[in-house]
Amino acid sequence: MGFRHGTIVRNEGHGTIFYRMEVALPEPVQFVPGQFAMLSGWPGNDPLLPRPFAIYRAASAGGRHSVEFVYKVVGRGTALLSGLHGGDPVSVTLPLGRGFDLSGEGRTWWLVGGGVGFSTVFPAADSLGHRKGGFELFLGGRTRDQLPPKDWTPGGHTAGRLHLCTDDGTAGFHGTVVDAIRERMKGMGVSDLARVTILACGPRPMLKGLAELAAGAGVAMQASLENHMACGFGVCWGCVAAIRDGEATAYRRVCKEGPVFNAMEVVW
Amino acid sequence: MGFRHGTIVRNEGHGTIFYRMEVALPEPVQFVPGQFAMLSGWPGNDPLLPRPFAIYRAASAGGRHSVEFVYKVVGRGTALLSGLHGGDPVSVTLPLGRGFDLSGEGRTWWLVGGGVGFSTVFPAADSLGHRKGGFELFLGGRTRDQLPPKDWTPGGHTAGRLHLCTDDGTAGFHGTVVDAIRERMKGMGVSDLARVTILACGPRPMLKGLAELAAGAGVAMQASLENHMACGFGVCWGCVAAIRDGEATAYRRVCKEGPVFNAMEVVW
Amino acid sequence: MVRDMTPDLSVTLGGGLTIKNPVMTASGTFGYGLEFAPFYDISRLGCLIVKGLSREPVLGNPPQRIFETASGMLNAIGLQNIGVERFVRDVVPRLEDAGATFAANIYGKTPEDYEAVAERVSEVSSLAAIEVNASCPNVKEGGIAFGSSPDGIARLVERVRRKTGKPLWVKLSPNVTDVGSIAKAAEDAGADAVTLINTLIGMAVDHRTRRPVLANVTGGLSGPAIKPVALRMVWDVCRKVKIPVIGIGGIMNAEDALQFLLVGASAVQIGTANFSNPRAAVEVVEGIESFLREEKIASVADYRGTLRLS
Amino acid sequence: MVRDMTPDLSVTLGGGLTIKNPVMTASGTFGYGLEFAPFYDISRLGCLIVKGLSREPVLGNPPQRIFETASGMLNAIGLQNIGVERFVRDVVPRLEDAGATFAANIYGKTPEDYEAVAERVSEVSSLAAIEVNASCPNVKEGGIAFGSSPDGIARLVERVRRKTGKPLWVKLSPNVTDVGSIAKAAEDAGADAVTLINTLIGMAVDHRTRRPVLANVTGGLSGPAIKPVALRMVWDVCRKVKIPVIGIGGIMNAEDALQFLLVGASAVQIGTANFSNPRAAVEVVEGIESFLREEKIASVADYRGTLRLS
Numbered sequence A, B: 001m002g003f004r005h006g007t008i009v010r011n012e013g014h015g016t017i018f019y020r021m022e023v024a025l026p027e028p029v030q031f032v033p034g035q036f037a038m039l040s041g042w043p044g045n046d047p048l049l050p051r052p053f054a055i056y057r058a059a060s061a062g063g064r065h066s067v068e069f070v071y072k073v074v075g076r077g078t079a080l081l082s083g084l085h086g087g088d089p090v091s092v093t094l095p096l097g098r099g100f101d102l103s104g105e106g107r108t109w110w111l112v113g114g115g116v117g118f119s120t121v122f123p124a125a126d127s128l129g130h131r132k133g134g135f136e137l138f139l140g141g142r143t144r145d146q147l148p149p150k151d152w153t154p155g156g157h158t159a160g161r162l163h164l165c166t167d168d169g170t171a172g173f174h175g176t177v178v179d180a181i182r183e184r185m186k187g188m189g190v191s192d193l194a195r196v197t198i199l200a201c202g203p204r205p206m207l208k209g210l211a212e213l214a215a216g217a218g219v220a221m222q223a224s225l226e227n228h229m230a231c232g233f234g235v236c237w238g239c240v241a242a243i244r245d246g247e248a249t250a251y252r253r254v255c256k257e258g259p260v261f262n263a264m265e266v267v268w
Numbered sequence C, D: 001m002v003r004d005m006t007p008d009l010s011v012t013l014g015g016g017l018t019i020k021n022p023v024m025t026a027s028g029t030f031g032y033g034l035e036f037a038p039f040y041d042i043s044r045l046g047c048l049i050v051k052g053l054s055r056e057p058v059l060g061n062p063p064q065r066i067f068e069t070a071s072g073m074l075n076a077i078g079l080q081n082i083g084v085e086r087f088v089r090d091v092v093p094r095l096e097d098a099g100a101t102f103a104a105n106i107y108g109k110t111p112e113d114y115e116a117v118a119e120r121v122s123e124v125s126s127l128a129a130i131e132v133n134a135s136c137p138n139v140k141e142g143g144i145a146f147g148s149s150p151d152g153i154a155r156l157v158e159r160v161r162r163k164t165g166k167p168l169w170v171k172l173s174p175n176v177t178d179v180g181s182i183a184k185a186a187e188d189a190g191a192d193a194v195t196l197i198n199t200l201i202g203m204a205v206d207h208r209t210r211r212p213v214l215a216n217v218t219g220g221l222s223g224p225a226i227k228p229v230a231l232r233m234v235w236d237v238c239r240k241v242k243i244p245v246i247g248i249g250g251i252m253n254a255e256d257a258l259q260f261l262l263v264g265a266s267a268v269q270i271g272t273a274n275f276s277n278p279r280a281a282v283e284v285v286e287g288i289e290s291f292l293r294e295e296k297i298a299s300v301a302d303y304r305g306t307l308r309l310s
């Protein structure tokens, strides 16, 4: 983990709503899929705090190191980021938090990304892609414009393993990813379901719906949560989520004990 | 006077320290040399206040209107401005304040700009250049690098009328503009001196030195003052300077009753 | 259900005063009002409050008077003003011509000063209200000295109350332990409304020259930096008094203004925002109207104080 | 004349404590200290102050706990902490290993709670000092209740004083009319130093959902937005007490820190800045050193309190 001054290599809009930013860093970045960075790139004190973004990709070649982020403009900070140019300076603290646990062997992986949540699960797909069995990918968006650009999609070429879902039916499955997973589960036996692990990132209602579905079906699920963050590395206690701790409820830091939690332990 | 949203046409560094920014505006700008604008071009609330800059030039052609500013990076606001690109939005309120009084006929005009102060006097030169008699221009900088680029200088081609001064002697007269004016006055008769009006903008110690010199020699002088400003159009009372009011001292608004004051009335 | 109706922006303040919308401009940030005429029609404001007026003209503090801070500014103007006589004689007729609704912010060193200014401005029939500045941090006497305790405020307000039939607003200082009890004291003493907050006391120094930045050493902090503090105090006071509360502090746009209405303010004032955007106040009027329209809320009154706590 | 000498950064605080430089990190913004080890050697700090400790572990407030404001942030953590026992058992040995100078910020609902925590941490021989948090705005009982009046603070400090021989610092609230008299009361009751300011009480609401943003409704405002307020209060208190004053509030860099030293603070604490730049505190140490070197000032002590008023 470190705090680094980087320089923007590229920062471009893609499709209608997603931006992708590559940042050159002085040192190589190693990360576990699901880990994130705190990023800021504005002068002055307003905005004051850096913003959390999943690490989308990290590369090192010829002594040059860089890291990529994918983001959606939703407010002030992301609007400012989208206005930055190649050469502009940014600061990043990374890698942060606990990523996905991809250790199980012989498991069936269902990766679920709602909205810009795909930025958190694609790195997991990159990891799992090398394994036997691979993964299935469920991507949800309100409309087709809100799905990630095709050429970003890992294993997007492997038909059948990619489930696109849109709320308005303008592409793929007409419905939410929760509906799509429900469909997918149909006809699967208990033992098959027991081999499935869902890795999910997206809006909280989606995660909650998925967690309930998974709980009912005996499917394991890891959910990447979001919360407002000040520090991102566990010192402000600002980002907690209610997590079951035996009988009791504890407030665990999304930035430190998370962002990936066992969905069965989250108090939704 | 109006508050306008403009778009940067050009924003470039020139020489070692000066930037020049052209801003496209929805309406034509008419101004008196010495008048200024409040300019801001940053998102968020930090910096909070717009910054005052002399109107350097205004142009209208083919239904397109623009205004130019020349500035030096001295702090946060100007640093931010210098990082803006063509196409970026800025806001301006203009034209503001009371500019130079160029109404006297048959006068000898000495225009004095210390540091970036030339941005305030060049527009006066543009006005006076058309008149018989014209003007003499005294430009001071610490070093030659701190003088305005040659091709910006009005009447710069007319040798003898341009007096460049550097504190370190790296160009032109070795000394301050005050020293240069003192030299210039040498041998001039009382009635010649009485026909001179100095128009000056620059650091306060320079203005003070000039004012004392002018007072002693019976030379008229108009000084463009600077002060921290919040509004720029006379409503906050933040920018006052001590100005003689008969026997008493009054606090006059630099943005409204100024920025150009009769140097003999300023309490230096 | 309201569909595409023009929402009713008018608000009722104390002392029988109703204004056309809840957007006012704050004393000291709006000059005498007329300076804003080049930017918009000032009669569109709910009310404009002029720079603090005293019995005699005041010279104010020496420069440097202002300093920018993170998302805020310090000012120590020292209440430079033209005095109540010139205001009544020269300014009032022009405000009347402009069709503006306006109130006088008044200030004195002694209770007698306040009384005198209140009496004089009360003669102006077009004056909408008097706002007593009991909270200026930038003058040695008067101002904040009265506004720092319930007793102090009560004594001042009672005296001014006796001298005027105009709606009487009392402007409160945030530099206190318990603003609620001070607001209550103002209410009990006969105020028709309370305005808050005035500026927080602040300071800036230059670490190189080793001098204070402001000639007055300390100054009043305003701007978006103080908004959270202002909002909390307005919310507090709204639950402690029955008279209308006028909310102020760091309001930059309609969203900010709506937040003050939401916690219970009957109206808001725009201060420092006037400097960075001379059209700020009228944009707030427009923004509130379009918000109510979009959300299909019939009136400001229907929105005011509807914060849900659970 | 000092030429190219290494300036002496050490500062003497109350109770016989001398620390290597005047830069501390603020309670609640620095975890238990070890979290910063990846960013720099935490033994370089003058002192680090751990998250407020209570007798028993505290669950804290439900989320949402933080919200960004203009150049500041609101927090309502509710003092979530691991409790004093776990701190002494698990954290202290690791801080000792890291060579860190550290102080314990303590908090309770009742004076007895404070006494108990003070007694327990006093057993830690490596502990540099105890900082009594008498100013947390985010808990219903304790904290600010004691810190809002001279009497309240005196009673609390006297009791804790009897239980510890450690240097005793008292952290003061800015949400008061007269912080000077409260600081004086703390001094008279036996405090070795006062720390100020804690956060200003603030609030944020969502004008669309019509709900408070923070589950706790109100929160504490910190960050550069509050620096002018903090600086003024530190300056005030420095002229009212003889014990050392530890300045805090919105310090982002060495320039800010120097300004607090200039008005008389003996040391400073870095809070919210740790979030946007995890290296902020060590950069302040370096920045102060290079400033003194450049300006040829031999020591922090020579610079402290040298504000020129005329």
Ligand SMILES: Cc1cc2nc3c(=O)[nH]c(=O)nc-3n(C[C@H](O)[C@H](O)[C@H](O)COP(=O)(O)OP(=O)(O)OC[C@H]3O[C@@H](n4cnc5c(N)ncnc54)[C@H](O)[C@@H]3O)c2cc1C
Binding pocket: A036, A049, A050, A051, A052, A053, A054, A055, A069, A070, A071, A072, A073, A074, A075, A076, A077, A078, A079, A116, A119, A120, A225, A226, A227, A228, A229, A259, D067, D068
């Ligand atoms: C671990 C983690 C990973 C994330 N990864 C990505 C990603 O890869 N791509 C992406 O587009 N977004 C991601 N997000 C969400 C992203 O952080 C927010 O969209 C962003 O902070 C919004 O900032 P803003 O200034 O534009 O919005 P504003 O709403 O103006 O921000 C105001 C404040 O709210 C906070 N905030 C607002 N929305 C969120 C949110 N959803 N989560 C956390 N804080 C929020 C901001 O950080 C800021 O402090 C992630 C969030 C977390 C916690």
Ligand SMILES: Cc1cc2nc3c(=O)[nH]c(=O)nc-3n(C[C@H](O)[C@H](O)[C@H](O)COP(=O)(O)OP(=O)(O)OC[C@H]3O[C@@H](n4cnc5c(N)ncnc54)[C@H](O)[C@@H]3O)c2cc1C
Binding pocket: B036, B049, B050, B051, B052, B053, B054, B055, B069, B070, B071, B072, B073, B074, B075, B076, B077, B078, B079, B116, B119, B120, B225, B226, B227, B228, B229, B259, C067, C068
């Ligand atoms: C009427 C007028 C005309 C001006 N014309 C020009 C011009 O044409 N070109 C140019 O380069 N500069 C000009 N200046 C000076 C220019 O306004 C300042 O250099 C600029 O405001 C500095 O902003 P900053 O954020 O970079 O500096 P900072 O020092 O970071 O600013 C902090 C605060 O101090 C104020 N401030 C700092 N220096 C000055 C100053 N000299 N005058 C007024 N306020 C100041 C800023 O406005 C801001 O509020 C003019 C000033 C005035 C009053």
Ligand SMILES: Cc1cc2nc3c(=O)[nH]c(=O)nc-3n(C[C@H](O)[C@H](O)[C@H](O)COP(=O)(O)O)c2cc1C
Binding pocket: B236, B237, B238, C026, C027, C028, C029, C051, C052, C075, C077, C079, C105, C133, C136, C171, C197, C198, C199, C221, C222, C223, C224, C226, C248, C249, C250, C251, C269, C270, C271, C272, C273
């Ligand atoms: C430059 C300036 C001058 C002010 N003068 C007065 C005044 O004369 N009377 C008064 O009651 N308040 C005065 N105030 C306080 C404002 O009216 C307002 O209460 C404060 O600035 C907070 O609001 P804001 O953050 O929107 O500016 C002044 C504020 C500023 C910035």
Ligand SMILES: Cc1cc2nc3c(=O)[nH]c(=O)nc-3n(C[C@H](O)[C@H](O)[C@H](O)COP(=O)(O)O)c2cc1C
Binding pocket: A236, A237, A238, D026, D027, D028, D029, D051, D052, D075, D077, D079, D105, D133, D136, D171, D197, D198, D199, D221, D222, D223, D224, D226, D248, D249, D250, D251, D269, D270, D271, D272, D273
């Ligand atoms: C997230 C957070 C948690 C805090 N927790 C504590 C605490 O436990 N005890 C305490 O005395 N102060 C606490 N504070 C207050 C800070 O120590 C400090 O006084 C305040 O933030 C002002 O300084 P700053 O502007 O540099 O942050 C906390 C502040 C923040 C932002």
Ligand code: FES
Binding pocket: A228, A229, A230, A231, A232, A233, A234, A235, A236, A237, A238, A239, A240, A253, A254, A255, A256
């Ligand atoms: S964001 Fe600070 S603890 Fe998680």
Ligand code: FES
Binding pocket: B228, B229, B230, B231, B232, B233, B234, B235, B236, B237, B238, B239, B240, B253, B254, B255, B256
């Ligand atoms: S800058 Fe506001 S009156 Fe001059």
